[in-house]
Amino acid sequence: MTDGVVERSRPRDRILETARDMFHKHGIKGVGVDAITEAAGTNKMTLYRHFESKDDLIVECLRANAAKAGAMWEAFEAEFPGDKLAQLHAWVRKAAAMLNADGRGCDMANAAAELTEPDHPARRVIKELKEAQRERLVGLCRDAGIGQAELLADTLSLLFEGARVSVQTVGTEGPSTQFVRMAEGLIVSFRGTAAG
Amino acid sequence: MTDGVVERSRPRDRILETARDMFHKHGIKGVGVDAITEAAGTNKMTLYRHFESKDDLIVECLRANAAKAGAMWEAFEAEFPGDKLAQLHAWVRKAAAMLNADGRGCDMANAAAELTEPDHPARRVIKELKEAQRERLVGLCRDAGIGQAELLADTLSLLFEGARVSVQTVGTEGPSTQFVRMAEGLIVSFRGTAAG
DNA sequence: TCTGGAAGTTACAGACCGGTAACACCCTAG
DNA sequence: CTAGGGTGTTACCGGTCTGTAACTTCCAGA
Numbered sequence: 001m002t003d004g005v006v007e008r009s010r011p012r013d014r015i016l017e018t019a020r021d022m023f024h025k026h027g028i029k030g031v032g033v034d035a036i037t038e039a040a041g042t043n044k045m046t047l048y049r050h051f052e053s054k055d056d057l058i059v060e061c062l063r064a065n066a067a068k069a070g071a072m073w074e075a076f077e078a079e080f081p082g083d084k085l086a087q088l089h090a091w092v093r094k095a096a097a098m099l100n101a102d103g104r105g106c107d108m109a110n111a112a113a114e115l116t117e118p119d120h121p122a123r124r125v126i127k128e129l130k131e132a133q134r135e136r137l138v139g140l141c142r143d144a145g146i147g148q149a150e151l152l153a154d155t156l157s158l159l160f161e162g163a164r165v166s167v168q169t170v171g172t173e174g175p176s177t178q179f180v181r182m183a184e185g186l187i188v189s190f191r192g193t194a195a196g
Numbered sequence: 197m198t199d200g201v202v203e204r205s206r207p208r209d210r211i212l213e214t215a216r217d218m219f220h221k222h223g224i225k226g227v228g229v230d231a232i233t234e235a236a237g238t239n240k241m242t243l244y245r246h247f248e249s250k251d252d253l254i255v256e257c258l259r260a261n262a263a264k265a266g267a268m269w270e271a272f273e274a275e276f277p278g279d280k281l282a283q284l285h286a287w288v289r290k291a292a293a294m295l296n297a298d299g300r301g302c303d304m305a306n307a308a309a310e311l312t313e314p315d316h317p318a319r320r321v322i323k324e325l326k327e328a329q330r331e332r333l334v335g336l337c338r339d340a341g342i343g344q345a346e347l348l349a350d351t352l353s354l355l356f357e358g359a360r361v362s363v364q365t366v367g368t369e370g371p372s373t374q375f376v377r378m379a380e381g382l383i384v385s386f387r388g389t390a391a392g
Numbered sequence: 393t394c395t396g397g398a399a400g401t402t403a404c405a406g407a408c409c410g411g412t413a414a415c416a417c418c419c420t421a422g
Numbered sequence: 423c424t425a426g427g428g429t430g431t432t433a434c435c436g437g438t439c440t441g442t443a444a445c446t447t448c449c450a451g452a
Contacts, residue, residue, distance in 0.1 A: 011428085011429070025312065026312045027225070027309065027310055027312050029223070029225040029226065029310070030225065030310070030312055032408070032409060032410080033409085033410065033411085034408085034409085034410090042429080042430080043429080043430055043431070044410090044411080044412095045411095045412085045413095045429080045430075045431085046428085046429060046430075048410090048411065048412080049428080049429085053410080053411080054409095054410065054411090104312075105305075105308075105309060105361075106361070108365055109301075109309070109361045109364065109365055110309040112361070112364045112365045113223065113301060113305070113306040113309040113310065113361075113364060114223055114225070114226070114309065114310060116221065116222045116223050116226055116300075126365050127365060127366050127367065130362075130365045130366045130370075131366055131370075134366075134370070134371065151374060151377070151378075153371075154371035154374050154378075155355070155371075155374070155378050157358070157362070157371050158354070158355050158358030158359050158362060158371055158372070158375070158378070159351070159354050159355060159358055160358065161357070161358035161361045161362055162353070162354030162355055162356065162357035162358030162359075162361070163354050163358075164361075165301075165302075165305045165308075165309075165357045165358070165360075165361055166326075166353070166354060166357055168305065168308045168309060169304055169305055169308045169322050169323065169326045170323050170326045170327055170330075171323065174326075174327075174330070175330065175349075175350035175351075175353050175354055176354070178347060178350050178351070179354070181347070182347075182350075182351050182354070189385070207398085207399070228438070228439060228440080229439085229440065229441085230438085230439085230440090238399080238400080239399080239400055239401070240440090240441080240442095241399080241400075241401085241442085241443095242398085242399055242400075244440095244441065244442080245398080245399080249440080249441080250439095250440065250441090
């Protein structure tokens with residue numbers, strides 16, 4: 001049984017998954033390690049055997065989130081192999097779906113809002129992962145043949161980030177309802193300037 | 197001396213101002229009432245004589261922020277009386293300046309990220325104040341003679357919100373550097389469609 | 393000068409926080 | 423059967439949190 005990569009329900013995995021869920025729902029400082037271990041069906045000692053500290057657990061949760069996001073990009077490539085423009089539209093649809101998923105914003109952004117210490121270990125990984133996501137979106141726009149790929153990618157990125165916080169503050173009935181229209185309009189507009 | 201509206205350095209005002217500053221810098225759950233009162237040069241009992249609870253203090257801080265934001269809009273009107281388009285451009289400049297002011301995002305959005313309880317008293321005031329701000333921006337766009345005023349206002353709003361969280365996650369050198377270009381381009385674009 | 397209210401001080405309650413020590417328990421590999 | 427590592431259990435440490443009680447000090451207004 002040592003070959004299994006899954007080996008599900010090992011305590012460490014349960015802790016990581018439970019922490020991700022609870023941090024997402026209640027915020028990082030709103031959840032204690034006791035609550036996490038209890039919800040994960042284990043205990044505090046086991047948590048501290050697998051993670052150096054709560055901060056370490058936070059960082060691992062953020063990395064797990066990033067890994068899940070990375071899988072999303074690969075799913076786009078798998079669904080529309082080579083068709084970067086179709087993948088870009090898939091990203092827009094996926095982003096819109098995330099807006100209506102729940103009222104909580106981006107875990108990275110929320111973590112950045114809570115962990116204010118400038119040298120907190122989570123801050124560097126947040127920056128790294130956000131920059132990596134930007135690279136992927138820029139690459140998608142560029143390979144889709146769009147002229148000002150960086151500007152379009154940054155605009156779409158800011159729109160999406162803004163929509164997520166808008167959902168968190170005024171709910172799903174606010175400005176975020178127009179996200180798809182805005183994004184699609186921008187893509188059309190940028191494709192037009194690329195040709196001209 | 198009862199006529200004075202200022203009467204500065206009254207304990208309640210010092211507490212409110214200090215709490216606003218500390219909540220902004222360190223987050224709401226990252227600051228205790230002891231730290232606030234000490235920084236305000238007073239004590240905990242005085243705080244609880246003026247505010248029912250920490251939650252009440254939080255709500256008052258958010259309202260104070262909104263009042264300050266309201267003063268900003270009035271400053272636009274005072275600087276460019278009647279010229280709504282000039283006021284819209286002033287808003288863009290002001291928003292850009294706020295991006296470079298400090299690495300912390302919008303206090304409302306940060307509070308919404310931290311206070312996850314759905315019935316937290318701060319949530320309703322956050323929603324009210326964000327909706328009020330949207331109304332002002334929509335009104336500015338409409339009175340500036342722009343056709344799809346709501347769509348432009350929502351797009352600018354999401355861009356600004358996104359830029360603020362972007363600053364918080366990747367810093368001032370990220371996508372937010374393009375905010376002014378994006379916003380001005382959008383205004384030009386929307387003014388074009390209004391005429392056409 | 394007297395008085396009343398606002399503000400300061402100290403101490404405390406009760407709960408929760410992150411983190412650790414010591415020990416008992418399985419369960420599997422040899 | 424045995425040994426050992428991963429796990430569970432209990433108790434605890436020192437600190438911090440919100441909120442309160444009881445008391446003192448100050449200061450402005452009459």
